[in-house]
Amino acid sequence: IKKIGILTSGGDAPGMNAAIRGVVRTALTEGLDVFGIYDGYLGLCEDRIVQLDRSSVSDIITRGGTFLGSARFPEFKDQEVRKKAIANLKKHQIDALVVIGGDGSYMGAMRLTEEGFPCIGLPGTIDNDIRGTDYTIGYFTALGTAVESIDRLRDTCSSHHRISVIEIMGRDCGDLTLNAAVAGGCEFMIIPEVSYTKEDLIEEIKLGFAKGKKHAIVTVTENMCDVNQLAKDIEAAVHHETRATILGHVQRGGSPVPYDRILGSRMGAYAVELLINGHAGRCVGIQNGKLVHHDIIDAINNMKRPFDMDLYNTAKRLF
Numbered sequence: 001i002k003k004i005g006i007l008t009s010g011g012d013a014p015g016m017n018a019a020i021r022g023v024v025r026t027a028l029t030e031g032l033d034v035f036g037i038y039d040g041y042l043g044l045c046e047d048r049i050v051q052l053d054r055s056s057v058s059d060i061i062t063r064g065g066t067f068l069g070s071a072r073f074p075e076f077k078d079q080e081v082r083k084k085a086i087a088n089l090k091k092h093q094i095d096a097l098v099v100i101g102g103d104g105s106y107m108g109a110m111r112l113t114e115e116g117f118p119c120i121g122l123p124g125t126i127d128n129d130i131r132g133t134d135y136t137i138g139y140f141t142a143l144g145t146a147v148e149s150i151d152r153l154r155d156t157c158s159s160h161h162r163i164s165v166i167e168i169m170g171r172d173c174g175d176l177t178l179n180a181a182v183a184g185g186c187e188f189m190i191i192p193e194v195s196y197t198k199e200d201l202i203e204e205i206k207l208g209f210a211k212g213k214k215h216a217i218v219t220v221t222e223n224m225c226d227v228n229q230l231a232k233d234i235e236a237a238v239h240h241e242t243r244a245t246i247l248g249h250v251q252r253g254g255s256p257v258p259y260d261r262i263l264g265s266r267m268g269a270y271a272v273e274l275l276i277n278g279h280a281g282r283c284v285g286i287q288n289g290k291l292v293h294h295d296i297i298d299a300i301n302n303m304k305r306p307f308d309m310d311l312y313n314t315a316k317r318l319f
């Protein structure tokens with residue numbers, strides 16, 4: 001291969017810039033040309049492709065988001081749309097593509113590979129919900145942001161002897177919520193991996209107050225329930241003022257923590273190595289501290305994401 005393309009797709013994540021830089025600098029060092037594609041698969045179909053040099057990725061390692069821009073582009077499921085994408089890649093004589101994103105982005109990369117265009121996927125999402133890797137790029141920064149927010153909410157909820165219900169992102173994955181809850185000292189949590197009833201939660205909170213708690217914090221993964229309604233129900237049952245806070249997209253921004261910068265850099269460099277060695281349709285992961293690669297099809301269809309039940313049980317014992 002002589003020329004590679006790179007794009008970021010789906011929800012942005014802190015550390016994506018480090019990964020782009022990792023790809024660009026490694027590729028240039030190896031004598032390859034690199035092309036940046038703006039706004040993910042959408043920009044690919046609209047032929048928004050520019051050649052990148054060393055300085056294109058200067059001063060980006062500290063910045064959150066992705067300087068290439070990103071987009072959700074469900075139209076990419078359509079083969080006709082993908083044909084246009086491949087035609088644009090060929091027009092620029094690009095031989096292979098690195099895609100940084102989540103599950104949906106991997107699906108696009110897998111389809112392109114099946115249709116004859118070699119792709120490598122890098123896991124970029126705050127949700128930590130990608131199979132074949134212990135951690136995704138952006139997860140640790142978002143975790144830090146969530147914990148900092150919990151700390152702040154704790155201050156005010158402790159002053160007012162209130163209950164705080166906090167919604168944390170993660171789509172269908174409870175990793176952010178569980179880890180933020182443990183780091184933030186919250187015993188009450190609602191996550192997709194463990195079934196719950198509102199009645200049990202309320203009983204637990206009451207028990208907490210009976211044990212001498214002056215305030216309480218409940219963390220909830222998004223999409224699990226309406227946190228505003230839950231706050232009202234808790235207030236009515238526990239007779240303590242309750243407020244709901246949705247952390248929302250605040251968790252997606254901010255300068256990446258060192259681990260995300262290092263992970264992005266390592267994975268970016270590894271993606272180029274894989275392409276040079278003739279791999280395609282693979283996704284990169286880090287498992288037990290080592291970089292690994294798996295078939296994207298396996299990562300999407302067959303592999304399981306382990307849930308840290310031990311950590312959950314520990315959190316419960318800290319009640």
Ligand code: F6P
Nearest residue numbers: 011102125126127169170171252
């Ligand atoms: O996948 C990252 C994520 O932030 C999820 O946690 C959340 O469900 C989703 O993206 C929100 O997507 P959007 O930014 O398109 O509203």
